[in-house]
Amino acid sequence: MKHLKLYLVVLVASFSLLTCERDDLCPETTPTTPSLIIDFYNNNAQDSRKNATNLYVIGQDNEDVLDGYNVATVNQVVLPLRTDTDTTTFSLTRNTVLDDDGNITSGNTDTVTITYATEDVYVSRACGYKTIFKNVVVTIDGGTDANWIIFAQPENDNLTIEDETTTHYFFYH
Template sequence: MKNIKFLVLLLTIASVLTCERDDLCPESTPTTQSLVIGFYNNAVQESEKNVTGLYVIGQDNDDVLTGYDIVNTNELVLPLRTDQDSTTYTLISDTVLDDDGNYESGNIDIITINYTREDVYVSRACGYKTIFNNVVVSVDEGTDGEWILFTEALNDNLTIEDETTTHYFFYH
């Protein structure tokens, strides 16, 4: 009987010691990041400026981007597609909806974000994350005139690896 208890204890210790740290992906582990855009005043470029009535919709998606359903904000956080080398969003300022909640009016600019993707192994539990390299944003002002007057990247050959800094500056 002593031998069985000892064997069970030995097997329990061995199984605990063989568990690896990366069997669970901690929330603190960095994963695929989003593009962070700051909105600034075109007249006083050092000054942040809220976009009023901002409404954001992704291409091929009829749903508004979570958190951007007619808001006033000076920052925009956009998730990027990991299955393609570009992502397109419709940004509408001064949005007005009709009584049924459908788009009625506003100023529409369409932005396209182009990049190259690099998949990086994080761990067995977390899998891979995508790093976006050579990020470039272009703006199509549509037929109603532009409200985004120009854009500026944080640096040349922009790489998105974190969300702790503003990656792009939009002046309006």
């Protein structure tokens, strides 16, 4: 009797998998809502990439450090943008030193504010919609410790972020 129940469960599961149509499954390779990609360059030699040392990135209204940016040395950051509003803000702290509790004791923090218009685009029945970001503008505030990011340059005017295959902004420091 146990074998019969197991056989029925396997048969039902197999049948349900066979009835799935191709467009019922969203492939992992399907582009979804993109993030903002920023490359860091040397302000004194603007054709040269330059690492941001001991970078610590945290989003406003979010106490979690962005994965991969907890006192990391990088020459690129990938920032997720909010889809429920037209503004996303991050604190980027360079030369970060943390105490034993994980609090910043020193470093130079710039506040990066990204403004945009959102548009939901239909991908497929299985994948649903993705959000693209239009007219993306980045502003930088260095606060009282002066900017470490000297200037930000978009890939092009009236920047639209539709994918994660190219750099969208260049930060010079």
